[in-house]
Amino acid sequence: MSKPFVFLLPGMLCDAAVWEHQTAALQAGFTLGIPVFRGFDCFDAMASHVLAQAPPRFSVVAHSMGGRVAMELLRRAPERIEHFVVMDMGVHAVTPGETERNLRLLKLAAMGGLEAVADSWIPYMIHTDRCNDITLTTAIRTMVLRNELDDLRGQLLAAERRHDQSRYLSGMRHKVHIICGDSDNWNPPELHQHMHAQLADSVLEIIPQCGHMAPMEKPEAVNALLLKWLSEPLG
DSSP states (O other): OOOOEEEEEOOTTOOGGGGHHHHHHHTTTSEEEOOOOTTOOOHHHHHHHHHHTOOSSEEEEEETHHHHHHHHHHHHOGGGEEEEEEESOOOOOOOTTHHHHHHHHHHHHHHHHHHHHHHHHHHHHSOGGGTTOHHHHHHHHHHHTTSOHHHHHHHHHHHHTOOOGGGGGGGOOSOEEEEEETTOSSSOHHHHHHHHHHSSSEEEEEETTOOSOHHHHSHHHHHHHHHHHTTSOOO
């Protein structure tokens, strides 16, 4: 019997490295697909890219920007999705000042390269207790530097073009599992609590002493939840 198929969808400037610990925990029981969203500038196109390589039935685990793609998958092909997990993500529309912040980030990248982007992002993206964790910060920095400036530009453009996905929530009947770090500065717990409240069927787990990069910061906690949720009976 073939193993259940699970997509692990990474966030902005991330790739399979963000799922290193989850891959190790899940690969024995699941077939894993990890698309990389370099070269895209639209979440709809990212979702089409995933669907083009998807089997008839699959589960989704998504982090950050990958969660935006996951929500498009759930909107477009709910009948094909089995288990659905998102973490450290938002569904809100473009916020005031967001375009200006993106322009400042692109200017920083143009002047100092993605090294400057990584150096400015990492302290904001992880729990303050982990800022001196060389293993963690080096892994994130190395992952970011595998991208090009055009990848950052395209993914920021995708974010600016995004739909207000909060309008989908009340109509969704699929069970949604949600994970958030209690110290996520990028998409704070209150955003996830609001999402949880709007959904007909959802579970929310807030991981203590964890920032935005939950799969890398708290892999044991994330893995335990994924192994539990992905093994739940369907129907």
